[in-house]
Amino acid sequence: MLAKIVILxxxxxxxxxxxxxxxxxxxxxxxxxxASTQAGLTYDKDVKGLFDQNCIKCHGPAKQKARVRLDxxxxxxxxxxxxxxxxPGRSAQSPLVHCVARLRDDSAMxxxxxxxxxxxxxxxxxxxxxxQGAK
Numbered sequence: 016m017l018a019k020i021v022i023l024x025x026x027x028x029x030x031x032x033x034x035x036x037x038x039x040x041x042x043x044x045x046x047x048x049x050a051s052t053q054a055g056l057t058y059d060k061d062v063k064g065l066f067d068q069n070c071i072k073c074h075g076p077a078k079q080k081a082r083v084r085l086d087x088x089x090x091x092x093x094x095x096x097x098x099x100x101x102x103p104g105r106s107a108q109s110p111l112v113h114c115v116a117r118l119r120d121d122s123a124m125x126x127x128x129x130x131x132x133x134x135x136x137x138x139x140x141x142x143x144x145x146x147q148g149a150k
Contacts (some may be wrong), residue, residue, distance in 0.1 A: 042118045044107055048135035050142035058088040062144050065137055066091075069115075069130050092149060103149040106142035115141060 056062070066085040072078070075086040083095035091111075094100050100111040114124040116138045125131070133141075144150075 042113050044118075046118055047107060047112065047116050048138045048142070050106060050146050051136070051139040053140065053143055054147070056140065056144040056147055057150055058091070058144070061140055065133070065141065069125050069133060073125070073129060088149075101145055101149050103145060106145035109145050112138065112142055112145065 053061070063086075066074070070085045073080045074083045076084070079095070081095045081097060083100055084090035084093075092099075092101055092103070097110075100109065100114075102109045106112050110122075111124075113119065114122050115133050117123040117132065125133075
């Protein structure tokens with residue numbers, strides 16, 4: 016089953032303009048925290064606060080590392096210099112999820128020196144929000 020997941024994720028990377036440093040062959044999707052079971056998640060109500068606390072310092076109006084902004088829904092969905100970071104309906108293939116779940120040391124967000132690591136529950140909320148269409 017893992018091989019199928021990696022193949023599907025690899026296809027997503029090949030077909031989608033996503034972070035070039037997040038390659039499915041190097042990401043173990045079995046290590047992703049499960050998506051939350053909460054229904055009706057929205058950016059404003061459920062996700063913006065997580066981004067404000069953990070991401071805005073480097074991905075907000077003052078600074079945009081890799082040209083990624085997470086301070087508004089529109090900016091987050093736009094992506095950055097390497098393409099889209101959120102793939103609505105597909106959290107397991109979304110580079111943002113790979114980064115906040117810390118699946119690779121070289122792309123783990125936020126970096127340990129920059130902020131608090133997101134909990135499995137927080138990553139699960141982001142996953143569920145993306146799976147529900149990133150609204």
